[in-house]
Amino acid sequence: MRTRFAIPARPATFLRRDRLVTHLDQALGTPLTMVNGAAGAGKTLLLADWAAGVEGPLAWFTTDAADLGPGVFWAYLIEALRPAGVTLPPGGGSPADASHVPQTLLARLAAELSTREQPVILVLDEYDRVTDPEIAEQLEFVLHHAGAGLRLVLVTRTEPLLPLHRYRAAGDLTEIRGAELAFTPEEAAALLALHGLTLPVSAARALVERTRGWAAGLRLCALAAQEDPDPERYLKEFEADRSTVADFLLAEVLKRQSPEIQDLLLRVSVLERFGPELANALTGRSDAGPLLAGLHRDNAFVEHLGHDSYRLHPLFGEILRAHLRMREPGLEPELHGRAARWLRRSGSLTETLGHGAAAGDWEFTAGALVDDLAIGRLFTGLHSDDLVELFAGMAPEAHGPAPDLVRAARDLARRDPDHGLAHLHRAEQALTELRRAADPPDTAAAELSCALLKALAARLTGAAGPAEEAAEAAVRLRERVPARLLDEHPEVTALLQAHLGSALLWAGRFDEARAALTEVADCAGGAATALLREDALGRLALIEQLNGWPGRAERTARAAMTETERFGLPQPAGSGVARLVLAAVAVDRNELRRAHALLTVADAPHAALCDPVLEAGRALATARLHLARGDTRAALAATEPAVAAVTESPWVRTQTALVAAAAHLAAGRAEAAVELLEERLPDDRGPAVVAAARARLAAGRPDAARELLDLLRPDGRTGPAVTVRATLVRAQAADDTGDPAAARRLVAQALHDARRDLLRRPFLEAGPWIRPFLTTAPLRALAEDWLTPGSAHGTSPSAASGSTPASVPPEDRPPPVVEELSGRERDVVLRLSRMMSTEEIAADLYVSVNTVKTHLKSAYRKLSVNRRNDAVRRARELGLI
Structure with missing residues (x-):
């Protein structure tokens, strides 16, 4: 059968891969070369392409019969060598027995090869078919004694029975294995192009990921796609079990195994990854x-993943699962159920939940989540969205406390407290019945989950009392829960404190809220609690902003913005409140473009963190931006969501009144503003007092304004955003009563107090009376470079602030920064503005040059620029430096 000696022809769509050909060239310098890969990995065609370019004698022998005895094998091999010029003496040049070969014949062949000046390259294709250990031993004898006269190349699916370790140790082995044979995305795109298919490298990458770069899979997909009216869609969505790929794998891989191994492969196909013990549990072996x-x-x-862990090739797994459904209908859910219970015992919760859901056993699946105290993972962590999606398929007939707790969590995450509390009530009733049983199970984890969800419901409704009750119950329940579970799920404690802190914040109990939120901000837990830390920092920043400390608020909000970046969580993840605070600070600085950009991005916070505080913060920040632009009607309309919560918040009521009073003052209705704000004074000793004093002053009652401001006592809680405004009201009152010296002194004090935080809005709100003061020599220096450009221009604060007038449409403004610069990125850009080199910046900041370059690259991306000068200009436009 001389076809066994023919080098296979390459198809017209064959893709030459130079990286593999170059590697194969090393075979010319080593006695042994092994190309080892799965069926259809492209081994034979690779060798055929390489062999066509080899100079010198080359013999090819396809050993495609599994029952070759030693005599037949060597008869064929010697015949394959003849065209390469290797001959033995007449009469002794071929075995006479099909099952035996004389040792003398092998010795003569080795001797003949050893005398050659130019080595013979012998390719043994499909060598995995040779299973006789005697042949392997004889081949090793000839290879060893042929010396430099023979270069043996084995093309095989399996590890050959040769002492490969000795060849590796001596550097005499060239190896190409499956991972190297796999197509890269670029090679896959080129292969598809040879089939007349144009596919972007990104789409080719997805195809390579699904096929693991398997050559036969790619070729078969390409051939099938040629017949489809939408080839690109086919390559993205093809059903592996309904394709020629399935035929190939079933014939070439599955059916070549014994019935026992076929059963093993079919059963483990329901698993993403598995070890021997889990495989035994599914097979009974x-x-x-x-x-x-x-x-x-x-x-x-x-595929071996290390540590005794395996997985199936993705396409092979798809096809086996389809084959399993056809061969044994109904077995797949049972296998998922077995896997779920085995994994539950081994402590692998994520995989347990996946298999439990696939088995349709929702009582078990929800019970595993609740008993493991992992219900908090529905709200936070890297895989919270995956868990929510998994339980979205929970059957309505699933009963018991655990399914009801999961339903409650799902409804509360959707901000539906009514249905959530109804499910909670049913879960509590079921738990009560369980505790009354003769042999009650441990329900501590479920009860703690109830407390957690009650705290969330209280947060959503702005009810501080129920939130405190839930937190107190949780403290008692923690003593009954195993410490191991609490350590494994730090998100539970963090969520409880976050819900409590937010409810207290809504109620205006800032000190208590700060204590609870600080505990969250300082908690451990890595990615599991990153979202909660970020949100807690954002709310702490909100407290600082409401108390009039814009600098503190900005620093805390910026710290919040970077919390989830370290763990690869998307932005904006939980940074809704932080961005709103930064927007409010930007309005106080009259950086209206930046405020608008921040408010636009802040419209998509994480669903689990949406609550009245967030909604009110967004509404009030938007209203203040409209006020700054002079659009009082839009400002009043924007406050409507702030007062739409179930429970009223004192600070929201006050802030809403301040917006309405400002609208009255802008319309010249000073008395209406006075009347509105008088109602707020019993509840507020800060912003409302200052606003009421300003309204009285606008109504022509400077003495009454001063009397009201005298109620403000310096207690260290009220920051410059309030005190600067109070000082300016006093200054205007002094000016109105004919005391310009006192007015000038008070304006100077206001400028000094506002300079650190760049508070420009108070001076804009003050009105035209302040402008003459800002042009005088003593005050001009205090205002230069942050409030006014300089004394020579005599420019008004509004012109000096760099703000965009309200009449300029958004499309005419520079594009906003949709991602905030980190603190270190701002430091780098600031030094750019000082004309410092990269090396100088690195030295100044005590970091490496590469670190500076990384910060620059990130800052350029966020500022939408490509050059240093553009970055500096852009940062200045946005008030970042």
Whole structure:
């Protein structure tokens, strides 16, 4: 059968891969070369392409019969060598027995090869078909004694029975294995192009990921796609079990295995990854370990992941699952159920939940989540969205406390407290019945989950009392929960404190809210609590902003913005409140473009963090921006969501009144503003007092304004955003009563207090009376470079602030920064503005040059620029430096 000696022809769509050909060239310098890969990995065509370009004698022998005895094998091999010029003496040049070969014949062949000046390259294709250990031993003898006269190349699916370790140790082995044979996305795109298919590298990358770069899979997909009216869609969505890929894998891989191994492969196909013990649990066997190791060694599309862990090739797994459904209908859910219970015992919760859901056993699945105290993962962590999606398929007939707790969590995450509390009530009733049983189970984790969800419901409704009750109950329940669970789920404690802190914040109990939120901000837990830390920092920043401390608020909000970046969480993740605070600070600085950009981005916070505080903060920040632009009607309309909560908030009521009073003053209705704000004075000793004093002053009652301001006592809680405004009201009152010296002194004090935080809005709100003071020599220096450009111009604060007038439409403004610069990025850009080199910046900041370059690259991206000068100009436009 001389076809066994022919080098296979390459198809017209064959893709030459130079990286592999170059590697194969090393075979010319080593006695042994092994190309080892799965069926369809492209081994034979690779060798055929390489062999076509080899100069010198080359012999090819396809060993495609599994029952070759030593005599037949060597008869064929010697015949394959003849065209390469290797001949033996007449009469002794071929075995006479099909099952035996004389040792003398092998010795003569080795001697003949050893005398050659130019080595013979011998390619043995499909060598995995040779299973006789005697042949392997004889081949090793000839290879060893042929010396430099023979270069043996084995093309195989399995590890050959040769002492490969000795060749590796001596550097005499060239190896190409499956990982190297896999197509890269670029190679896959080029292969598809040879089939007349144009696919972007990004789409080719997805195809390579699904096929693991398997050559036959890519070629078969390309051939099938040629017949489809939408080839690109086919390549993205093809059903592996309904394609020629399935035919290939079933014939070339599955059916070549014994019935026992076929059953093993079909059963483990329901698993993403597995070890021998789990495979034994699904098959009822006890020997899965060596079987899996053998399948991996034989390149049977079983991938070894290390640490005794395996997975199936993705396409092979898809096809096996389809084959399992056809061969044994109904077995797949049972296997998922077995896997879920085995994994539950082994402590692998994420995989337990996935298999429990696939089995349709929702009582077990929800119970595993609740008993593991993991219900908080529905709200926070890297995989919260995956968990929410998993339980979205929970059947309505699933009963018991755990399913009801999951339903309650799902409804509360959707901000539906009515349905959430109804499910909570049912769960509590079920838990009560369980505790009354003769042999009651441990329900501490479920009860603690109830307390957590009650705190969330209180947060959503702005009810501080129920939130405190839930937190107190949680403290008692923690003593009954195993410490191990509390350590594994730090998000539970963090969520409880976050809900409590937010409810207290809504109620205006700032000191208590600060204590609870600080505990969250300082908690551990890595990615599991990053979202909560970020949100807590944002709310702490809000407290600072409401108390009139814009600098503190900005620093805390910026710290919040970077909290989730470290863990790869998307932005904006939980930074809704932080961005709103930064927007409010930007309005106080009259950086209206930046405020608008921040408010636009802040419209998409994480669903689990939406509550009245966030909604009110957004509404009030938007209203203040409209006020700054002179649009009082839009400002009043924007406050409507702030007062739409179920429970009224004192600070929201006050802030809403301040917006309405400002609208009255802008319309010349001073008395209406006075009347509105008088109602707020019993509840507020800060912003409302200052606003009421300003309204009285506008109504022509300077003495009454001063009397009201005298109620303000310096207690260290009220910051410059309030005190600067109070000082300016006093200054205007002094000016109105004919005391310009006192007015000038008070304006100077206001400028001094506002300078650190760049508070420009108070001076704009003050009105035209302040402008003459800002042009005088003593005050001009205090206002220069942050409030006015300089004394020579005599410019008004509004012109000096760099703000965009309200009449300028948004499309005419520079594009906003949709991602905030980190503190370090601002430091780098600031030094850019000082004309410092990258090396100088690195030295000044005590970091490496590479670190500076990383910060620059990130800052350029966020500022939408590509050059240093543009970054500086852009940062100045936005008031970042």
